[in-house]
Structure formats: C-alpha cells, structure tokens
Amino acid sequence: MSNIFILGSGSFGLAIANIAACVESNNVTVWSAFKDEIDALIKDREHKQKLPGVKISEKVRFTDDITKAQNADIIVFGIPSSFVRSVAKNVKPYTDNCKCIVNTGKGFDESTLKLLSVTIAEEIPDKPVVVLSGPSHAEEVAIGIPTAVVAASDDASSAQLVQDTFSTPTFRIYTGTDPKGCEIGGALKNIIALGAGVCDGLGCGDNTRAALMTRGMTEIARLGVAMGAKTETFAGLTGLGDLIVTCTSMHSRNRRAGILIGQGVSATDAVKQIGTVEGYHCCKAAHQIAKNYGVEMPITEGLYAVLFEGADAKDILGKLLSRPQKKEI
Ligand SMILES: NC(=O)c1ccc[n+]([C@@H]2O[C@H](COP(=O)([O-])OP(=O)(O)OC[C@H]3O[C@@H](n4cnc5c(N)ncnc54)[C@H](O)[C@@H]3O)[C@@H](O)[C@H]2O)c1
Structure with a gap:
C-alpha cells in the first residue's frame, strides 16, 4: 500500500492523480493551497478551468490541509516553477514518513536559477528526489492515452519505486540515471x-x-x-x-x-x-x-x-x- 500526496491540483497534478488511482494499492490525495479550488473539485470531481471534461477518479481525495502530507510515502510536486520553493518550505515539516519526493515541474527557481529538484532538495534535504518527465500532456495522461516517460534519480531505488508505483497499462515509465x-x-x-x-x-x-x-x-x-x-x-x-x-x-x-x-x-x-x-x-x-x-x-x-x-x-x-x-x- 502506498500513500501518495500530490501537491498542486492543476492540470498535471490531477493527471498524475488519475494515473496513480489506477493502481489498486495506491491511496491518492491531492492538495491545493486554494480552498475554492479544492471545494470545486470535491463538488464536481473535475477542474473546469484547468482540465475541462476530465473526471477525476472517485478514489482520489482532495484537501487544502498540507499537514495531511505526514502520512505520505511519496510526495509529488505538480506546482509551477515560481512556487516550488515556497511549497517545499511549507511541506517540509510533514515529510518524516516520506520515502521520496517526485518533481514533475518544468523550469528553474527564478531567484537562484537552480533546477527545481535541486530547489526541493535544498528545502527538504534528507529525502531523495526523482524527476518524472517526458512527453506527457496532462489532457492525454489524465484519460489514459498511451504515454511514456522517465523517472530519473541519483538514487536508483527511488527511481525504481516511482516506476513500480505509477506504472499502468497506458503509462509506461522508464528509469534513468541522469536527473x-x-x-x-x-x-x-x-x-x-x-x-x-x-x-x-x-x-x-x-x-x-x-x-x-x-x-x-x-x-x-x-x-x-x-x-x-x-x-x-x-x-x-x-x-x-x-x-x-x-x-x-x-x-x-x-x-x-x-x-x-x-x-x-x-x-x-x-x-x-x-x-x-x-x-x-x-x-x-x-x-x-x-x-x-x-x-x-x-x-x-x-x-x-x-x-x-x-x-x-x-x-x-x-x-x-x-x-x-x-x-x-
Ligand atoms: N500541463 C501539462 O501537460 C504538464 C505536463 C508535464 C509537466 N507539467 C509541469 O507541471 C507544472 C504544473 O503545471 P500545470 O499544467 O499543472 O499548471 P496549472 O496551471 O494547471 O496548475 C497549477 C496548480 O498549482 C497550484 N498553484 C498555483 N499557484 C500556487 C501558489 N502560489 N502556491 C501553491 N500552489 C499553487 C494550484 O493548485 C494550481 O491549480 C509545471 O511546471 C508544468 O511545466 C505540466
């Protein structure tokens, strides 16, 4: 059983939530900093602005309470680059049980010009970070269109954990050693x-x-x-x-x-x-x-x-x- 906590309830956070929910042994929670975004998701099970027409699996829970990250085995960042450092700071106190962090964001931390995985590792220093990347439009991932991506990390066992946890019949994950x-x-x-x-x-x-x-x-x-x-x-x-x-x-x-x-x-x-x-x-x-x-x-x-x-x-x-x-x- 893996407890997965996804930070960010935009297009990609929700797409990954739908993928993670396909694996029976996964418990999936999506967090947003914005209560109105979470309330609308609970009501509609759809993000009408960011991912219109895509139903979010009944298995996925929603919260605006970041302390709920404390039960997570894997924490996934689905946050735009500009806010990754602040969200990493906020979630850090609740990462004790976390085996690894996954970054799906694409960009640099603007103030330091560092990669997002490096930014996350600076804020949460004791956890391995896995980069999950590849050609993966949220609109297609979320509805099970065949997609292939890479889980890359300096820590091979964490890359393997991500491969094992998120692979589905339509979402193929290769591991990589060049994050x-x-x-x-x-x-x-x-x-x-x-x-x-x-x-x-x-x-x-x-x-x-x-x-x-x-x-x-x-x-x-x-x-x-x-x-x-x-x-x-x-x-x-x-x-x-x-x-x-x-x-x-x-x-x-x-x-x-x-x-x-x-x-x-x-x-x-x-x-x-x-x-x-x-x-x-x-x-x-x-x-x-x-x-x-x-x-x-x-x-x-x-x-x-x-x-x-x-x-x-x-x-x-x-x-x-x-x-x-x-x-x-
Ligand atoms: N959309 C895609 O197809 C896709 C695919 C792969 C990777 N990505 C990457 O994932 C990251 C997120 O992209 P997206 O498409 O999901 O963006 P989005 O605009 O759809 O959603 C962003 C979400 O981040 C959260 N957020 C926004 N501002 C915040 C703040 N100030 N503090 C805390 N949380 C905040 C909110 O929950 C918001 O819904 C980007 O770096 C993007 O490049 C996106």
Whole structure:
C-alpha cells in the first residue's frame, strides 16, 4: 500500500492523480493551497478551468490541509516553477514518513536559477528526489492515452519505486540515471515551443518549425552538457520526445502563447491570457544561465529579446537566419 500526496491540483497534478488511482494499492490525495479550488473539485470531481471534461477518479481525495502530507510515502510536486520553493518550505515539516519526493515541474527557481529538484532538495534535504518527465500532456495522461516517460534519480531505488508505483497499462515509465539532463530537457523545450509558436503566429511553415526544433535541441544539449548532463539524455523521451510533443501540439500553452505573440499580442498579455506559461519564465532564467556558463544559445537569446526587450519577432527571425554561415555539426 502506498500513500501518495500530490501537491498542486492543476492540470498535471490531477493527471498524475488519475494515473496513480489506477493502481489498486495506491491511496491518492491531492492538495491545493486554494480552498475554492479544492471545494470545486470535491463538488464536481473535475477542474473546469484547468482540465475541462476530465473526471477525476472517485478514489482520489482532495484537501487544502498540507499537514495531511505526514502520512505520505511519496510526495509529488505538480506546482509551477515560481512556487516550488515556497511549497517545499511549507511541506517540509510533514515529510518524516516520506520515502521520496517526485518533481514533475518544468523550469528553474527564478531567484537562484537552480533546477527545481535541486530547489526541493535544498528545502527538504534528507529525502531523495526523482524527476518524472517526458512527453506527457496532462489532457492525454489524465484519460489514459498511451504515454511514456522517465523517472530519473541519483538514487536508483527511488527511481525504481516511482516506476513500480505509477506504472499502468497506458503509462509506461522508464528509469534513468541522469536527473539533471532529464530536468534540463523538460525545462528548456518550453522556450523552443514558445519560439515555434511565434513562428507559427508569423505565418511560417513546417520547414521553419522543424529547423527551430532541431537547432533548438542543439542549444538545449549544449547548455545541458555544460551544466553536467549527459549528451545522450537529450535524444531520449525527456529531450527530443518532449520537444516534439510541445512544439507540435495545441495542448501546449507555451506554443499557444507563442502563436499569440507572433500574431502581434504583447508577451505579457499573451501570458495573462494563457495562464501557466513556463517557457516565459524559463527563457529569462536560461538567458542568464547561458551567460553564466558562456554558452551560445541564439534562439533563447532571440526569444528573450522579443519577450523582455520589446524586439520585433520578425526582425529577430531575420537575424537568426542571417547569422554567420557555419557547419551544422
Ligand atoms: N500541463 C501539462 O501537460 C504538464 C505536463 C508535464 C509537466 N507539467 C509541469 O507541471 C507544472 C504544473 O503545471 P500545470 O499544467 O499543472 O499548471 P496549472 O496551471 O494547471 O496548475 C497549477 C496548480 O498549482 C497550484 N498553484 C498555483 N499557484 C500556487 C501558489 N502560489 N502556491 C501553491 N500552489 C499553487 C494550484 O493548485 C494550481 O491549480 C509545471 O511546471 C508544468 O511545466 C505540466
């Protein structure tokens, strides 16, 4: 019997709750900081704004009381990057019985530019952290559409525990030993998805998107390797896999925000309209991290200029295309 406590009752927290509930031996509780969100979930068993049309399993319990985490064997973070550190601080006193923490968030802690798993480990230092990542739109995970992801950790037995606890006939989990690479791929692909959306909004075509994705993967891997990740991780589910799904699907809020920006909506208005757009925050963080590591990331730099310096998206695309000619590899 595993007691699973999921922090965050948004799209992905609820999708993982539905997956966890498929395993008979799991007890699943979802927590939100917002009482009105929990009250609506108890009443409707559906999140009408974040995951409309998806019924949450009758097995899942809801609470706004974070002290209930104290019975949990596994605590899952389904929290946007901006709030991960504060939620980790709040849950820390109730983690004594917890065997491992799972991070599903994709981004960096903005104030320190650290990975979210590192942020969680700083706040809850005595527990192993597992990164659960890969091409996994909540809208599809939640209704049992076949999906494959990676549970990666420096602690092999915790990665195995997550694989054993959350695997279902439609949710296949591989274990991995490069949590840093898995997390960096998952975070940085959101920047490229925003960029792909901008190109779509500008009226570019499939060729443009394919070029952006491929050159985007090159710069993601370049920064990842400089930060200590393994090159081969970026060819896997959490790298290439997640990049493909995010850049090509209308489920992606990053891509949808990008399309609005390409069509002339300001970046701040686009983010306000769409909601959680991790690529926006991640672009700011990655721009600074790339500077710190001395790594060239032309697409990230171009998008940063559009999002935060008022540059014109069409001009930036022109600049990217007219960079000095070079060899591909
Ligand atoms: N949606 C997806 O398909 C998907 C897939 C994989 C990973 N992720 C990642 O999971 C994370 C969460 O994304 P999401 O799509 O579930 O977001 P969301 O906007 O749907 O939900 C966020 C939830 O976080 C909680 N929250 C928001 N602000 C908070 C605060 N100030 N304090 C405490 N809790 C707060 C609330 O319960 C809210 O419903 C992101 O990092 C995202 O990149 C999302």
